[in-house]
Amino acid sequence: xxxxxxxxxxxxxxxxxxxxxxxxxxxxxxxxxxxVRSFAASIIFFIxxxxxxxxxxxxxxxxxxxxxxxWMLYAYxxxxxxxxxxxxxxxxxxxxxxxxxxxxxxxxxAGFAAAFVLFCIMWWSAVVNRLGYRINxxxxxxxxxxxxxDGYRMVQFSDFHTGTYVNDTTYVHKIVExxxxxxxxxxLFTGDIVNRHTGELLPFVNTLSALKAPDGVHSxxxxxxxxxxxxxxxxxxxxxxxxxxxSLQASMGWNLLNNRTVFLxxxxxxxxxxxxxxxxxxxxxxxxxxxxxxxxxxxxxxxILLTHNPAHWTHAIADxxxxxxxxxxxxxxxxxxxxxxxxSPAKYRYSTWGGLYFDKSxxxxxxxxxxxxxxxxxxxxxxxPEITVFTLHKTR
Numbered sequence: 001x002x003x004x005x006x007x008x009x010x011x012x013x014x015x016x017x018x019x020x021x022x023x024x025x026x027x028x029x030x031x032x033x034x035x036v037r038s039f040a041a042s043i044i045f046f047i048x049x050x051x052x053x054x055x056x057x058x059x060x061x062x063x064x065x066x067x068x069x070x071w072m073l074y075a076y077x078x079x080x081x082x083x084x085x086x087x088x089x090x091x092x093x094x095x096x097x098x099x100x101x102x103x104x105x106x107x108x109x110a111g112f113a114a115a116f117v118l119f120c121i122m123w124w125s126a127v128v129n130r131l132g133y134r135i136n137x138x139x140x141x142x143x144x145x146x147x148x149x150d151g152y153r154m155v156q157f158s159d160f161h162t163g164t165y166v167n168d169t170t171y172v173h174k175i176v177e178x179x180x181x182x183x184x185x186x187x188l189f190t191g192d193i194v195n196r197h198t199g200e201l202l203p204f205v206n207t208l209s210a211l212k213a214p215d216g217v218h219s220x221x222x223x224x225x226x227x228x229x230x231x232x233x234x235x236x237x238x239x240x241x242x243x244x245x246x247s248l249q250a251s252m253g254w255n256l257l258n259n260r261t262v263f264l265x266x267x268x269x270x271x272x273x274x275x276x277x278x279x280x281x282x283x284x285x286x287x288x289x290x291x292x293x294x295x296x297x298x299x300x301x302x303x304i305l306l307t308h309n310p311a312h313w314t315h316a317i318a319d320x321x322x323x324x325x326x327x328x329x330x331x332x333x334x335x336x337x338x339x340x341x342x343x344s345p346a347k348y349r350y351s352t353w354g355g356l357y358f359d360k361s362x363x364x365x366x367x368x369x370x371x372x373x374x375x376x377x378x379x380x381x382x383x384x385p386e387i388t389v390f391t392l393h394k395t396r
Contacts, residue, residue, distance in 0.1 A: 008054050012047065018083050019043045025090055025108060049076065063163055063200060067378075070164075074377050078122040082115035089114060126379035131171050133178060133372070134384045137391070138356060140365065142326050144302055145394040146269035155182050155213070156388040158190040158308075158331025159222065159371025163200030164378065169207045175372060175387070176210050182389050186215040186264060189254070190331040191222025191278065191308030195375060196230040198244040209252045215264050217254045220275040221245070222308040222332060223284045224375070257306060259293040271302040274325070279312035288312065297323045308332050310352040313366045318359035328366045335370040339382035 023043070026036050053076060056069045089111025093104040157179060165171060179187060194200040211217050225245055232238040249256045257275020264271050272294065279288030288307065290297065297303075303325045307313065310330040317323050333353040336346040346353035350368075357366040372385040 008050070012050050015046070015050075015080055015083075016043070018080070018087055019046075021087055021090075022083060029108065046076070046079070063166060063196075066195070067164065067166060070376065070378050074122075074126060074379060077377075078119060078126075081122070082119045085118055086111040086115040121381065122379065125381040129382075129384055130374060130378060130380050132380075132384050133175065134386055135178065135182070136386060136388045138367065138388055139391050139393060140327065140356075140367075141393045141395045142302070142365075143395045144300070144326065145392055146266070146271060146302055147394060148266040148269040149271055149302070149392055150394040152186075152266065152392040153182070153184040154186045154188055154390045154392070155179050155184040156188045156190060156329050156367070156369050156390065157372055157386075158369040159192040159334060159373050159375075160189075161192055161195050161224065161371075161373030161375050162204045163195035163197075164373050164375070165204075167203035169204055172204050172207050175385075176207055178387060179211060182387075184213050184389065186273075187211055187213045187217040188273075188306060188329060189217065189219035190306050190329055190369060191220050192224045192331065192371070192373070192375075193219075193222070193245075193249075195224055197227050198225075198241050198248060201245070201248050205248055205252055208254075211253075217252075218262065218273060218275065218306065219249060219254045219256050220306045220308055221256070221258070221277050221287070223278050223280055226278070226285070226287065228285060257293070259289045261294045271304060273304050273306070275306040276312070278308050279316075280309050281311040281315065284309065290316070297325065299324065302326055304329065310350060310366060310368045313357075313364070314350075314352055318364050318366070319361055320364075321361075323364070325364060328364070329369070330366065331369045331371050333368060333370060334375070334380075335383040337374055337377060337380045337383050339370070341382075344383065 023036065023039055026039055030036065049072070053069065053072045056065055089107045093107030097103055157175070160172070162172065227238045227241040232241070246256060255262065257273070258277050259275070261272050261274045264273055274290070274294045276288035276290050276293050278284065278286070280286050294303065305317070305325045305328040307328055307330055309332045313328045313330065317325055317328060333346045333350050335344040335354045336349070338345055339354070344353055352366055352368055354368050354370045357368070358364070367388065367390070369388050370383055370386050374380060
């Protein structure tokens with residue numbers, strides 16, 4: 001499947017208008033013709049560039065083609081978003097002309113400076129921050145936590161999208177070492193280990209097998225882990241892809257909780273760790289079945305739920321008196337790979353997009369991990385890759 005043709009045509013036409021305006025500005029600002037000619041040549045280059053980018057296959061292409069396409073798309077926008085910013089500054093500078101005044105000349109160089117800063121931020125986000133990390137220490141308090149789980153430590157990581165690294169294990173190895181250094185009692189992964197198909201995981205099986213915790217490594221699947229974003233020659237091929245996912249996670253020593261529950265024990269106390277398959281709000285497919293994973297959700301057992309999409313908590317768990325699940329852990333949002341302080345554009349898609357949330361009753365808590373990897377665009381503008389370390393406490 002290729003990108004929708006009409007929106008791409010409209011985008012290219014809009015960008016031609018942007019380039020035309022900048023060309024006019026350059027003609028008035030620079031006497032040397034080579035500057036204008038060079039920019040004009042770049043316009044032709046980027047038209048050809050856009051045609052090639054759109055023509056590359058996504059669902060049917062190889063993994064390397066997908067990665068090339070991701071970087072091409074990002075490079076394209078890393079040029080045009082700064083151009084948009086420059087034009088905003090420059091057009092504001094033209095406002096005095098509406099009443100026959102003199103334009104504010106300083107806004108053109110100011111716009112150029114702002115555009116250059118934005119260009120640098122975008123490439124810092126792709127080259128540096130994308131491969132960084134932050135370890136968030138989070139203390140969680142519960143009235144009904146069993147006594148012997150007071151001080152229990154868990155590490156959550158999510159949305160690794162290993163296919164983005166092709167077969168380079170450097171970053172994955174670093175993350176594995178960091179997680180192991182936390183000396184947690186349990187390690188929890190909340191989905192999206194690949195981009196399109198299970199084969200992307202093969203180069204990383206040995207590296208991810210090194211994750212160790214006394215109570216094991218437990219995982220669930222995300223929307224990218226079912227092969228739904230790949231073209232398959234037959235239903236059997238897609239089924240085999242799914243079975244391979246189960247097999248590889250088992251070989252890594254991970255306990256894949258496909259609508260299942262396991263019990264973690266500390267002395268004479270225990271808690272339920274529930275894992276559901278992907279529960280997706282539209283357009284994502286729903287595979288998860290909480291009733292199958294744990295039929296008696298209203299009982300008094302202390303429960304932790306692993307569910308990839310935080311919309312599951314929002315729609316089915318929060319403020320639901322029939323569900324007694326103290327803590328849910330999710331991923332999925334990536335904070336849309338863009339975060340400035342406590343703000344992210346993800347807030348316009350998900351009311352719970354990153355961090356800790358409580359429902360109105362305060363009986364159900366949700367933590368959304370913004371993930372480690374990238375999808376679609378190979379950058380994290382802010383939204384630094386996250387490893388979360390939880391310490392459970394019994395409220396006194």
